[in-house]
Amino acid sequence: MPDSVTFAELKRRSDEIYETFNQEFRRFERFSVDRFYAESVPNLIRQLQLEGYSLTAAEDALNDLTTLRTRYTGKKSDWAAAKKLIGRIADGLQRASAGQHLLFLEVSMTDRLENARLSLEKTIKVLRTARESIDVTIPGRRPQPGHLHPITLMRQRIEDIFVSLGYAVEDDREIETDFYNFDALNIPEGHPARDPQDTFYTTEGFALRSQTSTVQIHAMQRRGAPVRMIAPGRVFRRDTPDPTHNPMFFQVEGLCVDRGITMAHLKGTLAEFVHRLFGPETKTRFRPSYFPFTEPSAEVDYSCFSCGGSGCRICKHSGWIELGGSGMVHPNVLRTANVDTSEFTGFAFGLGIDRTCARIYQLDDIRLLFENDVRFLAQFR
């Protein structure tokens, strides 16, 4: 039979343990659950930081708290040993009093431990969220994209417009016979355009096409009339490179041959085109002009997209910008392509893609188009 214990002894022993617990627990007392329900997370973070809480301090505190709990409420703790002594109090009444006393102290300890744990865990969570917050202004991660050449962008826009108007996009050779480059376009032998001063010739005597109208002839021969097509592409003229000239540039030529086609349709088509390219408020102006492959011929201007026609630097204060040449297809051209001129009429037009690019992007030196400076190319989309 083990030694009996008195109530007074047990009370003194448990009070001693409780007292040391109180002393050790004092450092956790500042954790109180209440504040966590009252405050918003960002406010809480700010407050905790003001109070000097760091994430590591809170984590250490939680560890310490766990140790404390084990030390005071664990199975092998002094407290557990003390509790076992209750049964050894002989007097039933005193035993009940001792039980009550110890229970009271134990609940006081475990409640406070639990409160402190909850609040510490919450603190850690809050501080960890703060630690893991990111700077959302840092640039997103992605490969540096390349860019399409401005001439490609412009060509695609132009193609999209004309395809939607029922035109087929055609292409053909860049090195041509004199027949397709000149004769078929009603440019007779001896015409200034045929001069080697203006047109590149290969040693074999072929011409680098000086306009994509060559494609019109091929297309009419292939498709016959009626036909609606555009021909975008590279053309070559013997111009010395300067801010407004390149010996190679891009052009788009259009052709519409059908029964009953008139200049009204030419005007309507180009008006529609500039509406779509430059905006619905854009106006067009047609002036009589001369081209060997059209009769009657017209120069086409559109109202300046920048000032709307009142005059500015871009339109050289005239309010108008030159779009290109146009006209009713010359009967000689139609006949060469085996189109019956008693049945069909047609219109044709041509405009410079590079030049339109230069206008739209306000590019004052078109040589930049073929230098392929990546700082230049990256500007267009």
Added chain:
Amino acid sequence: MLISCNWLRELIGTKLSPEEIRDRLTNVGLAVDAVEARGDDSVLDVEVPSNRGDCLSHIGIARELAVIEKSQVSSFKFQVKATNGKTGEFASVEIRDPDLCPRYAARTVRGVKIAPSPDWLVKKLETIGQRPINNVADITNYVLHEFGQPLHAFDLARLTEKKIIVRRATKGESIRTLDGVDRKLDEQMLVIADAKEPVALAGVMGGELSEISNLTTDVLIESAYFDASSVRRTAKFLGLHTEASHRFERGTDPAGVIAAQERCVALICELAGGVATEDALDVYPNPIETKAVALRPERVESITSLQVELDEIKRILTGLGFELRVKEASVLSFTVPSWRHDVSIEEDLVEEVARHTGYDKIETSLPPARHAGEYHSSEERKRALRLALISQGFGEAINLSFTELTDDFDLIPALNAETAPVTLTNPIIEEASGMRRTLLPGLLNSIRHNLNYGIRDVSLFELGRVFGSNEAGTLPLEHETFALVATGGLLEANRAQPARELDFFDLKGAVEAAVDGINLPPLSFAAATIKHLRPGQSASISANGGRVGSIGRLADSISAEYKFRQPVFVAELDLTTLLEVKVQPVFYAPLPRFPAIVRDVSLLVDRTVTVAELSKAATDQSVPHFVGVTFVGTYEGEGIPDSKRSVTLRFEYRADDRTMRDEEVDAIHWPLVETLKERFGGEVR
């Protein structure tokens, strides 16, 4: 061309302001670029279309304005007062080459006094930017700007035997022109010669020898009609562009020769004194016939959509000098005025009516719908290709089609090595004398350009044609290719530091992404010796078993030429051929219901054993449940002999009806690995 408003007013008495004249002329196709006030006059800078030589004078412009204003050019009188004798008594004219000079008229004035011109004449010439010289020269210049007929005055005394012979120059002949330059002539140039030697370049410029001087007393006035293309050739050939050649090149009025000369002689008599001959010595062996052009009035509407009254059509055309010949009900026939070389068919007359009715009166409408629009058959795939390449970080470049000729590069197989370049007879950039056979030199130039500006990370691609000579007499080959170049680091958007340096596999990846983008079967790459690529880092590329291009690191020798101090990777592929490869149709494959089991194996093999060989050797064996291998990585360096490397592959196994057990997989996996070990002499690490 400069036009004086006051001068115009003398000719047609217009009340329009200079700005109104500007707008009206512009509307009929004579674009006025600028109006400038000069004293009490205003000067219009008129841009005359190249086919409207008849408008290169005040009368020409006045004629257009008269039709615009529904008025008439006033007929002013001029008459030679003092005449005596026939020109034939004082000079002779012989046209030896009538093909280049259909008409030549000479007239003499004797006893003139060369002196400065009167103020009114000086002022008129100065207003339109002409420099006064002396009375006779100024009068010829004045009449040129009035009538558009260039005239020339010779010092009669200085013409040997007083002869005018119009002929082609002979070999070795030369002439010192009025500008003091000695000019060598060739046998295609037309000259005016006296009995001894050339005294003027026909239609271009006079000679110094017969120039009017202060001592001149007798002058011979030339008024002629020269062949336009002959004058154009001579002027262009000698680089001598004059007021006279400008007009003859565009065609002058063969019928107006005498009237202009009469006007000139009358003014000389009036302002410089002297006695003129009674008539011109006019040599015109084959008079040019008047043309007639028919017009069906309804064609005006069917071509332009303009509805113009018959009377208005007639008014416009007759106002412009056309004469109505036949007045049938349905067809009008007009004779074409001698000054209108640009009119020969019905459409030309329609244009005359349309421009004087006003293009702004033409309505605006779309043609009725006819066809569905269609892109070029290759456009959809080219757009996809471009998008794939830009998303790989490559910028699109465009280079000139002509380049320096070089043999440093292997060409795409479609142009084999023997394909000679297409050369130009007349390059504009001296060193760019041929058509490119490869896009690479252009792109390498672009890299150099960027490096020169301190940009070291450059990835570019280009789509374009290359050219090669064909059999003699046939058009050259044109083939579309696409090429890529890359150097420097792998850039990330908005970040200062490249993620890492680029290597062969970045470029290869871009090429693969590109063909993926256009839905082609994967390309195959095989180590190959390529002229412009560094050995050991170069490959040929094939599609469907046929070679289509090459890829690799630029050879050190070429890099040195371009002064590149960092590796450059290049690739070029035959796009025409690639686009002919059929797109693979897509069919759904059922998804596996059970997970795959994978085994990674690192094989230590000779460096010469390729990943492709290993993969193929594995997949060639038809092992049940074996799905395939995927490349994991290679390792060389510490712990690995120099001649070897370790290749890690992932083997995948799967059954359709169950999750495979480890033992089951091992039973098929290890024998498979064993065959690879045996075949390639490798060992498992």
